[in-house]
Amino acid sequence: LQKLIHLLQATDDPLIQEQVLITLSNSAAFSVNQDIIRNLDGLSVIGGMLSNCVPKVKEKALNALNNLSMNIKNQEEIQVFITQVCRTVESAPLNSDVQLAGLRLLTNMSVTSDYHQKMINSIPCFFHLLSEGTERTQIQVLKVLVNLSANPATTRHLLRPQV
Numbered sequence: 682l683q684k685l686i687h688l689l690q691a692t693d694d695p696l697i698q699e700q701v702l703i704t705l706s707n708s709a710a711f712s713v714n715q716d717i718i719r720n721l722d723g724l725s726v727i728g729g730m731l732s733n734c735v736p737k738v739k740e741k742a743l744n745a746l747n748n749l750s751m752n753i754k755n756q757e758e759i760q761v762f763i764t765q766v767c768r769t770v771e772s773a774p775l776n777s778d779v780q781l782a783g784l785r786l787l788t789n790m791s792v793t794s795d796y797h798q799k800m801i802n803s804i805p806c807f808f809h810l811l812s813e814g815t816e817r818t819q820i821q822v823l824k825v826l827v828n829l830s831a832n833p834a835t836t837r838h839l840l841r842p843q844v
Contacts, residue, residue: 682708686723695735702730702741709748715755724749724758731765736779739769743782750789760796763787767803776815784810784821791828797835804829805842812844 682705689701705727708714718724727749730742746762749755766783773780790796810822829835 682714682717682723683721686718686721686726689726689730695733695738698730698733698735698738699741702727702738702745706741706745706748709745709751712752715749715752718749719752719755719758724755728759728762728765731762731769736773736777740779740782743769743779743786747782747786747789750786756790756795759786759790760799763790763796763799766790767800767806770810771803771806775810775813776818780810781817781821784818784825788821788824788828791825794832794834797829797832800825800829801835801838804835804838808842808844 685701685705685708689698689705692698692701705718705723709718718727724746727742727745730738731746733739733742743766746759746766750759766786770780770783770787773783787800791800804826807822807826810818811826814822826839830839
């Protein structure tokens, strides 16, 4: 895992970055690896890939963070990327793999109300995606909205947008 994280930092080759991110994502299926990746500063390295302009790399980074977000300690570190993930969801092509990957990560990060405040500015975008997206996109958006709706502090933000 350490070598993979170092390789991710060292290369500018999008094909290598994509393969490393897939491997890290698969490794994150095991909780012991989630801790190891966090302790090796892997979350910030993977999060750094969110600013990559290659859509496939960005998608694989979102998928890796999504798998790593199943851990409370990891969520504490991943939360610094929520605003960037929301911007990515808003700017990605409608129904794209990048948009869906971002929505899946936001779903996991919104299970508890700890980070809802970082997502409320994207609520109008979520409603837009709900009305314009395909069924797959709509399902992912609904998961985020359901999680946000469980928090009374988000009520006015959910009721305010023009729908």
